[in-house]
Amino acid sequence: MADERFEPKIIAFLCNWCSYRAADLAGTARIKYKPNIRMLRVMCSGRVDPSFVLKAFALGADGVMIAGCHPGECHYLEQNYKTMRRFSMLKHTLQALGMEEDRFRLQWASAAEGTLLAGAINEMIEQVRELGPLDWSKNWSENGKIEEAIEQLVDEHAEAMEVPV
């Protein structure tokens, strides 16, 4: 067996004010973490629409992290509390769908906490590595129901979007 360790792909949404700056700081301080994480900047963790998370999983991410300012330190005063509520609802839903808890993580990291963020990233990567690939997309492809699934999603979405006159 050669080195065939599973390398998970994790998508992270970082708020512009605290967590993205924590990532900047981790860089400036040369704190090493594993390269399995790919980060996106949003202005506030409150911008993270649950559909972003679902999209990342659907495209093949093995884990998703949302990082924001600590409660009480939000640049937009209190929007991370909304993130917190959305996170628990979505996490609940994902768990109901059979997704393991460790694949979806909310991490508070202030602009001063580069070390903490790097530590959290490493921890999550190892946890997800332990769980193995999620392969939402492939699983769908393999059981041949992908077309059906997409159609169903589109129908449901269109239905939800209809505004009763």
Add this chain to the structure above:
Amino acid sequence: MAERVGVYICHCGSNIAGKVDVEEVSHWAGEELDNVVVSRDYKFMCSSLGQELIEDDIKNEGLTRIVVGACSPHLHEKTFRRACSNAGLNPYLCQMASLREQVSWVTEDEALATAKSKAMISGAVERVQLHEELEPTEVPVNPHSLVVGGGIAGIQTTLELANSGNPVFLVEREPSIGGHMAQFDKTFPTLDCSACILAPNMSDVSNHPNITLLSYSEVEEVTGFVGNFHVRIRKNARHVIEEDCTGCGICIEKCPKSVIDDVFEAGIGYRKAIYRPFPQAVPKYPVIDTETCIYFEKGTCKACEKFCPTNAIDFEQKDTFIDIDVGNIILATGYDTFDSRKIPQYGYGRLANVFTSLEFERLCNAAGPTDGKIVLRDGVTTPKSVAIIHCVGSRDTRFNAHCSAVCCMSALKFGHLVIEKTGAEVHSFYTDMRPAFKDYEEFYNRLQEEGMHFTRGRVAEVTDVALQPGEEGKLIIQVEDTLIGRQRRVPVDMVILMTALEPKPDAREVGLTFGISCSMAGWFTERHPKLDPVATMTDGIFIAGACQGPKDIPASVSQGAAAAARVLGMISKGAVEIEPIVATIHEERCSGCRICNTLCPFNAIDYMEDKMVSVINQALCKGCGTCVAACPAQAISGAHFSNEQIFAEIEGLLFDVVQGNGGKPVVEEPEAVPA
């Protein structure tokens, strides 16, 4: 028509190129990524030559989108946006990938760093193609400024602004401005009289036609945004009518109630129930402390009222509110000192002759309770030996990890004053001597020549239990002298604890009021620790002095002046550009459910009863995007962070995974919402 994307990978010297194969990334982007027509790598993209490279390509190759893989956008996004602008491209059609902070500096393996860089460039290329042209809005800057905190930093800022001809409001919580500096006797290393150099500046503040001083007042609420803040200030009831008071001080003389002054006299002196913290107080008007005033306690007395020659006492006065409009705000709220009772083995509060540094400042101040005589707690005995313990609450992970920066020099100053005034033996117990900055080391040398004793070691205990002859009636310092590796017991008459500088206990709440953040320890966070130390993440809010971290007087004054310079820059420009990153509600999709209304902490979303839809006031919107994510009808779009842009970025970031699935995303988006 397909966009024409230019990709630029920066070497950043060896900062990126040392870990990432930049040529490979740039070559790959040019070959593999759709719509990339130019892909280059360059030694320093942020240099003028690097910027010219982009500008020339925009003009010659007809590029419509730019991706720069370099440092964090927080560092150089503005640089590259400007380059686009110079070449006639809308600056918001540029996207950065943080290859330095997020890849080369944090990744061990070179191959993996290169792979991650490709993913990030792919994300940026996908995203940038959906960018839209945006125009920053320009708003005028109100030339009025607000300075919060009247210590030396705040005074400096106020005077700089006022002297430049601009109106300033100075708000101070205490009855007088002056801050900690007014409490000190001498300043190091020059041994200037602190009050003598501070008092002229204080009186300048009180006399300056451009300064409105609001003492005994606090900021209640801040709304608005850079250039246009609205501030509500609570002016606490002084119970003295300022317009009528002449500051003669008869009321203070006649007040029968003396109380311990915990604030200005640090608990070692008295003041009256109606008082001015100190004779040179600015403003000169006294205040009645309603907690201790006999009239407020028992309903009789009114001695002050009877003797006031101008009828300026008003027991019925209530707190008033003042609303002001300012363009910029500078916070100079200062520091507090560590409570030495938290280290019981040093005996503060239990052993009479253990003093804090602030108490000692008042003790040797000629205007202090002992008229500057250095005496023990009994008020008469002059000490024959004094111990100064450094780092009390500083450099101690149980309390504060930081070095308080000023204590070494203060300790040397105390040593000098004790030797000069009493001839006593002075022992300093230090962790490390840190007399940094101009003339400080020389002062340390001077004290060594004056005969101050220095012992390197953290004191274990201060005790009054005598074990050896000669220790009776003394305070004994138990310490390991780490330079000779031996335990020592040093009997002394007086102990001074060099207490740590700490953030104000309410710094977090104050930060929240002004929309700025604090470090874990509680100091206000600057925009950049090296290059932007007085600005904050919130435009139009600046910080100066020890509220940003421990600082001595020259450093506080420099920051105060620096903050003023930044504000003056804004005022002289007259207008400020506001990022067009705001949310917009599309009326035709809005169902009027009003979910978004309550989500906005800035009250930027209004519901229009007549049209039954919500609408966003773009001047108030700060662009967080929480409402965008919450709208169940996707009727709200967030500029520069639209769903489509973020979806595209995710897809790009996961390009390798997506390609593993046949090169296409497996779930097609439902029809995109018009932006």
